[in-house]
Amino acid sequence: MRHENTLQTVMAANVAAELYHAQQITRSLSISSKNLRVLAKRIGQNAAGLAVLASFYDECSRETISLADQVSQMTVTTTGAAVKEWRASLFARELERAFDSMTEEQTPAIVKQLLAGSAQREKTNQKRMSHFNRQLHDLLIDMQKNIRSIAVIAVNSKIEAPKTGEHSEVLLGMTQKVEEMIKRILQHIDTALKYLSTHDRGKYT
Amino acid sequence: MKTQVLYQDQHQWISFGRDSDKPDNIIDSNQFMVINNQQAILLDPGGAELFAPMLSAVVKHVALEQITQLFASHQDPDIISSLGLWDQVLPDATLHGPWLWEGFIRHFGMNNITYDPIPDEGKTINLGGLSLQFIPAHYLHSSGNFHLYDPVAKILFSGDVGAALEPPGSPMFVEDFDQHVENMKLFHQRWMPSNAAKNNWVQRVRKLDIRIMAPQHGRIFQGEDIGRFLDWFEQLPVGVAIDRNE
Numbered sequence: 001m002r003h004e005n006t007l008q009t010v011m012a013a014n015v016a017a018e019l020y021h022a023q024q025i026t027r028s029l030s031i032s033s034k035n036l037r038v039l040a041k042r043i044g045q046n047a048a049g050l051a052v053l054a055s056f057y058d059e060c061s062r063e064t065i066s067l068a069d070q071v072s073q074m075t076v077t078t079t080g081a082a083v084k085e086w087r088a089s090l091f092a093r094e095l096e097r098a099f100d101s102m103t104e105e106q107t108p109a110i111v112k113q114l115l116a117g118s119a120q121r122e123k124t125n126q127k128r129m130s131h132f133n134r135q136l137h138d139l140l141i142d143m144q145k146n147i148r149s150i151a152v153i154a155v156n157s158k159i160e161a162p163k164t165g166e167h168s169e170v171l172l173g174m175t176q177k178v179e180e181m182i183k184r185i186l187q188h189i190d191t192a193l194k195y196l197s198t199h200d201r202g203k204y205t
Numbered sequence: 206m207k208t209q210v211l212y213q214d215q216h217q218w219i220s221f222g223r224d225s226d227k228p229d230n231i232i233d234s235n236q237f238m239v240i241n242n243q244q245a246i247l248l249d250p251g252g253a254e255l256f257a258p259m260l261s262a263v264v265k266h267v268a269l270e271q272i273t274q275l276f277a278s279h280q281d282p283d284i285i286s287s288l289g290l291w292d293q294v295l296p297d298a299t300l301h302g303p304w305l306w307e308g309f310i311r312h313f314g315m316n317n318i319t320y321d322p323i324p325d326e327g328k329t330i331n332l333g334g335l336s337l338q339f340i341p342a343h344y345l346h347s348s349g350n351f352h353l354y355d356p357v358a359k360i361l362f363s364g365d366v367g368a369a370l371e372p373p374g375s376p377m378f379v380e381d382f383d384q385h386v387e388n389m390k391l392f393h394q395r396w397m398p399s400n401a402a403k404n405n406w407v408q409r410v411r412k413l414d415i416r417i418m419a420p421q422h423g424r425i426f427q428g429e430d431i432g433r434f435l436d437w438f439e440q441l442p443v444g445v446a447i448d449r450n451e
Binding site: 003013014016017020021076083086087090 | 226253258260290293294314
């Protein structure tokens with residue numbers, strides 16, 4: 001059976017990978033929002049509504065990138081910490097094996113101390129990982145909310161597009177691209193949340 | 206952990222290295238992954254200290270289940286001391302390694318992964334339809350040692366041959382061969398024990414069509430620098446520690 005720390009390590013690495021892909025797409029999304037703003041400026045008064053929407057796009061994209069950065073940092077730290085714990089637990093397991101084959105008189109004091117310490121360490125570790133997973137879950141939900149806000153802006157952009165006359169087709173094309181990107185980002189976040197909830201058996205959902 | 210795509214066509218070669226979070230007193234190493242038809246092989250996956258950044262880096266390119274094979278060029282800790290950890294996350298994988306070192310490598314912890322011993326003369330394996338060749342490199346530096354050659358991408362993973370000791374953050378590719386020689390000289394003279402083995406390897410490798418030569422430490426060679434390296438290595442006396450004792 002795989003050790004809890006192994007599962008935690010793999011989960012954190014998989015979440016980080018999903019977020020990495022989501023982040024790459026969000027960067028493109030951010031560029032799209034800038035393009036939209038430039039276009040809105042060029043069109044002028046007829047695209048005043050779009051200019052406002054473009055600013056929202058930009059803000060939401062930047063927030064999402066920042067959240068993804070935070071998650072990425074967290075998962076890197078946690079993957080490292082989980083591996084450390086994993087190695088410590090392998091050590092504790094071997095120490096226990098040695099302890100089982102020793103008599104009371106044969107057991108060096110340091111072995112007893114280490115065994116007592118490892119039980120405590122395991123408890124602390126579980127608490128820490130649980131705390132991390134909760135934070136990770138909250139950040140992923142925040143990202144999801146941000147991206148959903150962008151989806152709403154995309155719908156509004158579609159409504160605004162016909163007002164821009166000759167530019168409406170270009171704008172509709174841009175909006176469609178944004179919607180596709182949003183869909184892909186949400187898929188990555190959903191997969192990341194699935195990794196987390198499978199690992200934690202739905203504790204936070 | 207920095208990632209670089211070395212080859213991208215029907216299949217992919219990716220290098221991992223220059224880990225900025227690595228403790229300073231641990232030698233920097235290059236790890237490689239070949240991906241073909243949703244199957245991947247990790248070449249010299251690295252030491253236990255590198256496991257976490259490596260795991261995080263590889264899952265950005267493939268799902269863990271797709272890593273079906275591992276390769277250990279020899280038995281050193283910077284090559285494969287992470288085995289006990291990979292063993293937990295890739296229980297169905299196969300590790301190809303020199304037959305000579307099987308009993309030794311298993312000391313790193315291997316309860317699930319299958320060991321495929323490579324005979325002295327080398328062998329060819331299949332990665333999702335792609336043939337990869339294990340090229341003998343015995344005594345360079347380990348007494349049981351192999352390199353991996355991909356005849357389609359024309360890439361030779363050359364283990365410790367071509368390795369260099371350099372400060373952290375050095376570029377991934379050789380830019381000025383003559384300057385780079387100074388970074389390689391001591392490593393090859395001290396780590397490589399046999400002039401006969403070295404010359405035998407040079408002869409064998411000259412027959413291969415190589416576009417990229419990728420060592421496990423230091424910088425990657427491309428194009429004409431590969432021929433330059435072979436010429437330089439051929440004339441370099443190795444096993445110098447014996448002379449120092451006289």
